[in-house]
Amino acid sequence: MAKKKPLILVTNDDGITAPGIRALIEVMNTLGDVCVVAPDSPQSGMGHAITINDTLYCDKIQVHKDEQQQEYSCSGTPVDCVKLAVNEILKRKPDLCVSGINHGSNSSINVIYSGTMSAAVEAGTQGIPSIGFSLLDYSLDANFEPVKKYVKQIAEECLKNSMPKGVVLNVNFPKASAKELKGIKVCRQANAHWIENFDKRTNPLGREYYWLTGEFVNEDKGEDTDEWALANNYVSVVPVQFDLTAHHAIQDINSWEL
């Protein structure tokens, strides 16, 4: 008897029709049975948001004729999509969850704002091997061709090896041609942060409002970081955990007068 094909859940945060998720679906169709449950509209910057004070809609759709995967369009956040897929739509636990390919970086501290990565983390909390993919190109016509072979390779390895417990992968691709791409590096998250510069304006009714804009500040010179890898045209792979305990700090805090 032939080995059962793996069941792969695909989601993202740019919305179900974004070019990035279409590229991801194309690759996953070569690896297993694909079910897509993704937001019906862009959800960038949604972090690990969930919908608790509103209703959720989830409709079976077909984005392109003749494609083999099942697809569901959901009114909620990326995390809602994973919860709906795992607990309501899929008949069994998927063998892999992939999220993306995000249009834009989720490296370094961006991981905490990322809907793409939160979907992967949510699947991880349910015990599903899981990967978030992002390309450092925000444009809608970003070129995903050069990264497809890496997406396939990393997903295959993830299906073959067992993912360490409590870990999901955060994969970022530099904006580079196939020739420029140098390979894959397993990294740690660079220690960086954002400094915001709010753009203050006045609306037609005379009320002041802001646009959030910011500057990414990386003070981490380490060559073992995702930022270093990406700046040097490597694909960065960071193992990410959702036990947020700073175990090393427990002793420190215990020395306080509490």
Add this chain to the structure above:
Amino acid sequence: MAKKKPLILVTNDDGITAPGIRALIEVMNTLGDVCVVAPDSPQSGMGHAITINDTLYCDKIQVHKDEQQQEYSCSGTPVDCVKLAVNEILKRKPDLCVSGINHGSNSSINVIYSGTMSAAVEAGTQGIPSIGFSLLDYSLDANFEPVKKYVKQIAEECLKNSMPKGVVLNVNFPKASAKELKGIKVCRQANAHWIENFDKRTNPLGREYYWLTGEFVNEDKGEDTDEWALANNYVSVVPVQFDLTAHHAIQDINSWEL
């Protein structure tokens, strides 16, 4: 010359008029100069969401007459509030950021869904000592009296000691009387997760929709966890980090064929 009073930023995710933040403001007014920047409406479950595709409003308001603190009501998420406060409203970096007191638990895996904790984490990424407070009582008329002395003690210790780098505190209070409360325990995050049970309904137009409901599953029997502490009427304090790298897993993933 008298020592300068500390500047304390207060925010939350239940909205600026929630009883929990009013209790927190009351305590912080005894410790320093308080500035409140909080959402104008409930933002529970917003995780680390930020507002990038929409405008932000932020208005100076006074919720109760005769109160000494400055207050700003913001149309965005808890993380937006911290970014606006630090980069636009405050003249200098605050000495402490406190978020809450949340109506409901943010212990264990709930930390990743929590707007309360995301606000604290955001302040942490900006190098501000930071604490999220939550009470295990979802009701609007939850009794915050018994926990005020602990809020004060933990905030005072946070101002006195230096917070370990890259760490913020996740403080949860059991729903208990002053007499029942046994003291404070520094803990690790219990290894738990949610199993969702979607409540499927049909709207008046005949379209199916869902409500997200779930069951919290804690399989972690450890007596060093926040869940154990809370179940035994202790205040739990978990040091939380925002370097999400699973450092222990880097070697594992390096053994894959990447």
